[in-house]
Amino acid sequence: MSDPGLAALTATELLAGYRERRFTPVEVLQDVEALIDAGEPELSAFYVREPEVARTQAAASARRWAEGRPEGIIDGVPITLKENIATAGTPTPSGTAALADNPPHTEDGPVAVHVKRAGGVRLGKTTMPDYGMLSAGVSSLHGITRNPWNPAWTSGGSSSGSATAAAAGFGPLHAGSDIGGSVRLPAGWTALASLKPTWSIIPVDPPYLGRVIGPLARSVEDVALSMAVFAQPDAQGRDYTHTTSEQDWASVWERPLRDEDLRGVRIGVHVDAGGGLPTEPAIAAAVEAAAAVFAQAGATVERIEPFCSQELLTLVDRFLRLRSWADIKALPRDRRAKVLPYIREWTLGAADMSGIEAMEAYHGTVRLRAATHAATHGFDAVLSPVAPNGAAPAEWHAPTNDPDTALEHIGYTLPYNLSEQPAATVNAGFDESGRPIGLQIAGHRFQDVQVLRLARWYEQARPSSAVPAWPWGGRRD
Structure with a gap:
């Protein structure tokens, strides 16, 4: 890539430069x-x-900074929004060619409103796969989105474009969405920091079970800065599930945790999801090494048993297939034919489900929520891999590339969507082929700031071999 210049700076570094007029x-x-x-x-x-749009907003921001009156906490900072976050004048076709002619929105969605009011410079909208139901950057509408670390690898999904843009330096702040791992999986496979926040604290239009909007960035500080923007009420009240959560996001960068603050903190760790794909040895080793870093600082680290299971993972897979099949079945036949064939085949697995089977699948989501709460409630945080596997080939639709096992890799991420708990990611190392390894740090509901403070502490304490060599293309040894 070309010399990134100022694009290599984080959002917090940019804001410092604006204040100092550099x-x-x-x-x-x-x-x-x-x-x-x-x-x-x-x-x-x-x-x-x-x-x-970006040039107009950047020029207006430059004038405000010159006059000493920045408009908001990210005034002048470039940012992207995922395709499914509504912005006036742009359609949201859900990543599928079947909806390519959807009409443009007439108004901004809640997060887009917050970004504008905070002074963000919007670069555009990023790609996603069909209906957001792939952990890959393959789309019948957008083609293939690739990983900046190696274009032969997937960037993950469904926030595929968000992760690629963040890892490639296309601005420091990026908004994605997550219903089973769609922020954390791509963040993990591109060496980024991210947060799946507590469900309902960021207004989503329309809301749905487990679905959240969450930030991706190259530093935990920038993730926290994004949350200070995103996690505000929508004046129009479009998200009927929204819960106001007064959290001190600035403490993540203003009052970082010290080693002594880890004494007495109770950390759970597991490297077996309990269902789905087995965890690759290099990934398990990286998470165990991260747990050791916490223990060396004085945290009490305990191994916990897997709380997901193959049965529960299969039931939730069936529930999500049915949800997507309802969307696709409603399409006219000619439009249905435009949906990515892999997605069509996956959803057809639910086409003949009975009402009783549908309820059993839904009850699987409730059972997994209960299991997650029971396993984690006694800990201040739980460490695990983000995914059991490294980044797959860019052309693949999933780590197995088989619709029958399409969700076998979300045993670590999915539980926290259903339990509504916050879960952050930070890079914890690289495997032998150089693929990033993501560490997930989960906590209690509405303890998002504490999760991010722990993530930032680890980001500073991790060995140099786990630190991504930004900009883009290596590791620090």
């Missing part, structure tokens, strides 16, 4: 756009680029 939002945008121009043809992170 550079302006216009200069930053120029470097970010140059990087996008160089990398986007191969990586395909964007569904829609909005250069005129």
Whole structure:
């Protein structure tokens, strides 16, 4: 890639530079756009680029900073939004060619409103796979989104474009969405920090069981900064599930945890999800090593038994198949034919489900929620892999590339969507082929700040061999 210049800086570093008048939002945008121009043809992170919007917003921000009156806490910081986050003038086709002619939205969704009010410079909308139901960047509408660490690898999904943009330096802040791992899995496979927040604290339009909007960034500080923007009420009240959560996001960067703060903290750790794919040895070893770093600082680290199971994973898979089959079945036959064949085949697994079977599948989500709560309630945080496997080939639809086992890799992430608990990610190492290994740190509901403080502590305490060599393309040994 070309010299990233100012695009290599994090959001917090950009804001410091604006305050000290070392550079302006216009200069930053120029470097970010140059990087996008160089990398986007191969990586395909964007569904829609909005250069005129970004330049107008950057110029307005530059004027505000020159006058000493920044508008919000990310004034002048470049940011992208996932395709399914509504913005006025742009459609949301859910990543599928079947909905390519959806009409544009007439107003911004809640998170887009918050970003604008906070002064963010919107670069555009990022890609996702069909209906957001793949942990891969393969889409019948967008083609293939690739991993900046190695374009032969997937960036994951469904926040595929968000992760690719973040890891490639296409701005420091990125908003994705997550219903079973769609923020954390791509973050883990691209060496990013992320957070699946407590369900309902960020307004989502429309809301759905387990679905959240969450940030991806190159540092935990920037994830916390994003949460300070995203986790605010929607003035229009479009998310009827929204819960106001007053959390001190600034404490993540203003009052970071010290080693002595870890004394007495109770940490659970597991490297066996209990169902789905077995955990690759290098991934298990990296998580065990991360747990040892916490123990060396004084935390009490205990191994916990798996609380997911193959039965529960299969039931939730059937529930999600049925949900997506309902969407696809409602399409006219000619549109249905445009849906990614892999997705069509996956959803057909639910086409003949009876009402009783549908209820059993739904009850599987409730049982997994109960199991997750029971296993984790006695700990301050729980460490695990983000995924049992490293990044798959970019052309694959899932780590197994088989619709019959499409969700076998979400045994670590899915439980926290159903239990509504926050779960952060941070890079914990690399396997022999150089693929990033993500560490997941989960906590109690509405303890998002504590989860991020622990993630930031580990980000600073991890060995140099686990630190991504930003910008983009190596590890620090």
